[in-house]
Amino acid sequence: MSRRDVLAALSAVAAIGALGAEAQSSARPEHSAATPADAASTSHASASLASARVFHLDHMPTRKMANGGESADCVRGILATGEAVNLHESVLPAGVAPNPLHVIHHSEFILVREGEIDFEHDGKAERVGPGDAIYVAYGTLHTLRNVGNGPAKYFVVGIGGDIRK
Numbered sequence: 001m002s003r004r005d006v007l008a009a010l011s012a013v014a015a016i017g018a019l020g021a022e023a024q025s026s027a028r029p030e031h032s033a034a035t036p037a038d039a040a041s042t043s044h045a046s047a048s049l050a051s052a053r054v055f056h057l058d059h060m061p062t063r064k065m066a067n068g069g070e071s072a073d074c075v076r077g078i079l080a081t082g083e084a085v086n087l088h089e090s091v092l093p094a095g096v097a098p099n100p101l102h103v104i105h106h107s108e109f110i111l112v113r114e115g116e117i118d119f120e121h122d123g124k125a126e127r128v129g130p131g132d133a134i135y136v137a138y139g140t141l142h143t144l145r146n147v148g149n150g151p152a153k154y155f156v157v158g159i160g161g162d163i164r165k
Helices: 003-027 036-042
Strands: 062-064 070-079 084-092 107-114 117-121 124-128 133-136 141-146 152-159
Antiparallel strands (some): 070 084, 084 152
8 A cells, every 4th residue: 555545545534534523613613613504504413423524624623722833623523433533633833842742542643734743752753744644553652843944734633542532
């Protein structure tokens, strides 16, 4: 399987997962950029991700982070096969890390859209850029750092474990 095939598959997971975000954004309209028509069309949505749909990132709730970054919540839900999925896009200013070294209790794929990022894990750092994918295994001590001159944009797809909370 090529890197392009992996990224296409992960994009499909992200698109399927976005149903949960619309469910969350319709439950919290003050955080959503969705129009009233969008809210009406998603009022029946639930955290169950059992049907295919299209979701637009510009309609997702966005949080400003203390480090100057932003995070757009795309989805939090349960796939028809039982796995919990959480998807968000992060924008990280130059020179900034989103978190100190930390351990996760789920699995993550991080898909880099723009910028240069160092992925620190297992006592080493690996450089990643646009089009690259990172896999963070359950229990991995890790962090990211934007080492580029401009903002870094990336999607995080969390699967299973503690993201059910």
